[in-house]
Amino acid sequence: MSHPPLHVAVIGAGIGGLTTATALRRLGIDVDVYEQAPALGEIGAGIHLAPNGSRLLARLGLGTPLHAAAVQPAAMEVRALDTGAVLVRQPMGKLWADRFDGPHYTLHRADLHALLAAQVPAAHIHLGRRAVAVTEDTGGVTIDFADGTACRSDVAVGADGVHSVLRRALAGPERPVFSGSAAIRAVVPADDVTGLPANTLLTWTGPAGRLLAHPVRSHRAWAFVAVVPDPRAAGDSWSRTADLSALRAAFTDAEPAARTLVEAATEAGHWSLYDRQPLPRWSTARTTLLGDAAHPMLPHHGQGASQAVEDAVALATCLARRGDGPNAPAAALARYENLRLAHTSRVRENSLGGGSERLSTPPGAPDAPRAGIGQLVRDVALAQSYDVEADLAARV
Numbered sequence: 001m002s003h004p005p006l007h008v009a010v011i012g013a014g015i016g017g018l019t020t021a022t023a024l025r026r027l028g029i030d031v032d033v034y035e036q037a038p039a040l041g042e043i044g045a046g047i048h049l050a051p052n053g054s055r056l057l058a059r060l061g062l063g064t065p066l067h068a069a070a071v072q073p074a075a076m077e078v079r080a081l082d083t084g085a086v087l088v089r090q091p092m093g094k095l096w097a098d099r100f101d102g103p104h105y106t107l108h109r110a111d112l113h114a115l116l117a118a119q120v121p122a123a124h125i126h127l128g129r130r131a132v133a134v135t136e137d138t139g140g141v142t143i144d145f146a147d148g149t150a151c152r153s154d155v156a157v158g159a160d161g162v163h164s165v166l167r168r169a170l171a172g173p174e175r176p177v178f179s180g181s182a183a184i185r186a187v188v189p190a191d192d193v194t195g196l197p198a199n200t201l202l203t204w205t206g207p208a209g210r211l212l213a214h215p216v217r218s219h220r221a222w223a224f225v226a227v228v229p230d231p232r233a234a235g236d237s238w239s240r241t242a243d244l245s246a247l248r249a250a251f252t253d254a255e256p257a258a259r260t261l262v263e264a265a266t267e268a269g270h271w272s273l274y275d276r277q278p279l280p281r282w283s284t285a286r287t288t289l290l291g292d293a294a295h296p297m298l299p300h301h302g303q304g305a306s307q308a309v310e311d312a313v314a315l316a317t318c319l320a321r322r323g324d325g326p327n328a329p330a331a332a333l334a335r336y337e338n339l340r341l342a343h344t345s346r347v348r349e350n351s352l353g354g355g356s357e358r359l360s361t362p363p364g365a366p367d368a369p370r371a372g373i374g375q376l377v378r379d380v381a382l383a384q385s386y387d388v389e390a391d392l393a394a395r396v
């Protein structure tokens with residue numbers, strides 16, 4: 001079916017925004033991306049790309065470069081934080097890929113970001129453009145930027161992350177919900193740590209806290225995240241630096257492999273963990289949201305990037321299949337929202353008390369992680385086995 005041409009303005013060149021641009025371009029839709037940062041840089045630490053995300057990127061033609069940039073852990077292991085005793089070992093690798101129809105990858109966020117950025121011509125990524133306002137009329141949408149410029153488009157997509165300006169424009173001010181804990185993230189050279197099993201997704205658990213680690217960068221580095229109590233919420237920012245001496249002090253009684261990992265960090269990011277209640281709706285006639293702007297969630301199921309990838313593919317497909325007439329974009333955005341809102345709300349709710357929290361060891365319950373890992377696999381199955389394209393096809 002041929003339609004009048006459509007132009008889409010994507011606000012935010014994160015994982016979600018760049019995947020959206022990639023998917024739209026493959027479907028022949030004209031797109032420009034506007035990013036507040038002056039450069040696309042080496043930001044972030046370790047990130048998970050679960051099978052529900054990796055299989056979609058493979059269908060977008062990125063399977064080979066993704067496999068080269070990522071690590072596919074062969075197993076998941078839960079260890080006691082104090083003794084290092086292996087409490088549970090769950091094979092992953094091919095078994096996981098077969099079960100969930102796609103590999104579970106771990107990688108540096110910067111590597112995934114660079115791979116996606118390479119799919120969009122530089123002329124269509126506009127840097128240093130911070131969106132400050134969005135105004136809709138019957139013919140399209142205007143986005144104003146902090147530098148005094150503006151752009152005009154048929155459809156605007158807010159892929160501008162957890163502090164989304166477009167979300168505020170659509171939904172008004174809201175209070176994020178603080179979880180009481182923080183994620184301290186860092187990446188350390190593999191040569192600086194010893195005693196870690198190769199190619200394994202590790203969780204150490206004990207009454208003092210949890211530490212998760214996985215290899216990145218072709219095993220040349222390990223990324224870790226420590227989930228620790230956070231008495232003073234520091235804002236949901238990715239740019240705050242962690243206090244390394246406090247981090248080391250929190251893990252002084254940990255087994256040597258966990259301790260050397262923490263001690264090898266020369267810098268780490270501190271992210272107070274916030275969540276937001278699902279919105280009742282996130283689209284208007286010409287504007288919609290995706291990724292963390294639409295449905296920020298706690299990171300315990302490692303689904304942030306994969307849900308953004310699902311949104312991107314779903315939105316691009318709905319826009320490509322729009323009908324004719326002036327209401328076609330609005331109908332496509334409504335279809336996209338209808339497909340994604342209930343599913344992402346379920347995934348978000350599941351991640352509230354799930355993920356590695358299920359593997360914690362309350363005092364007097366040494367077998368808890370063994371029971372917890374079965375529950376964790378059942379929990380992540382909801383998100384990881386879901387195929388957004390199959391769901392979309394079934395609804396047409």
Ligand code: FAD
Nearest residue numbers: 012014015016035036044045130131160161291292304305
């Ligand atoms: P994001 O990845 O947050 O991208 C949002 C983009 O929008 C950013 O590039 C931001 O600069 C831009 N933006 C924001 N406001 C505006 C505006 N007003 N105008 C224009 N552009 C705007 N997750 C992990 O698991 N591990 C990590 O190490 C990690 N590091 C991160 C580092 C950074 C700097 C950011 C922004 C996010 C990080 N995340 C990390 C979060 C993770 O990328 C997301 O949860 C997930 O990928 C969903 O992506 P998203 O595209 O919805 O949002």
